[in-house]
Amino acid sequence: MKRRPRRSTPAALVAVVLLAGCVPAAVVAIQAIFGKVPWISYSGIADRLHATHWNDFVPVLAGAAAALLGLVLLAAALLPGRLVVVPLRGETDSGASRRSYRSTLRAAASDVDGVTAATLKVKRRKVTARVRTARTNVEGLPDAVRTAIERRLAQIAPATTPAVKVRVTSTRSKS
Template sequence: MKRRPRRSAPATLSALVILAVCVLAAAVSVQLLLGERPWISYAAVTGWLHGQHWTDLVPAVAGGVAALLGLVLLLAAVLPGRARVLPLRGDLDSGASRRSYRSTLRVAASTVDGISGAKLKLGGRRVKAVVTTARTSTDGLADAVRTAVEQRIGQIDPATPPAVKVRLKTSGSTS
């Protein structure tokens, strides 16, 4: 189970642009059928378009923008997004949300004696923990945090366990 994010934003934006163009075309068509003055003159638009050459700046820029927009929409449709639910090992089709996974691992890092705060980032195959301590002697503290986080990962039992990287900051440091 690897639930991926929906591509609703690009699809909605594309649909709204196409809808706006269709509404405009329909409104101009109805105005022409009723014999009224249309919002956009067909003769003026076609006359301007026929006056353009492929080597002019306006068609080149419009073509480049259209190609770039098409490429962005194609990549949004084809490339997978970050998994929202991380699969767990086992017979059942089960998973854990990224948010709950991260908060559980943050709590595990914070429970180590001497740690005053922890921030975690979940990557594809690794967990980066930045922990803060007020201790002056930090010998073995990073290893203790790594062990606690790895132990919690073992309890959660994800399908692909991530590697754990711990960075230790003292409360007086600025890095």
């Protein structure tokens, strides 16, 4: 199971921009059907566009902005996002949510004697744990935290086991 995130934000942005462009066009068309004076004058827009040259600043800027927006939306559609569900080993198609995966590993790090707080960054191939302790002597604590996280990883059994990196910060000074 390799569920990827939905691309709902770029799709919603495109929908809002298209709606913003279509609403004035529809209002002007309805006004023309009923014989009313339209909000936006077609001849005024046509005269302005005929007077504009391709190498003027405004068309070049608008074209560059449209091309950049198109490239960003194309990249958002084609590039894979971070996995929402971390695949697990085994014959069945199973997985764990990233949030529960991270909180389980953080709980394993926090259960080590001497750790007062733990934060984790979980990436595809690396887990980085930052732990705080009130101890002045932190010797052996990084290894204990690494062992606890690796033990929990063995229990979870992800499809690819990440490397574990531990950083310890002491809240008390040695002197």
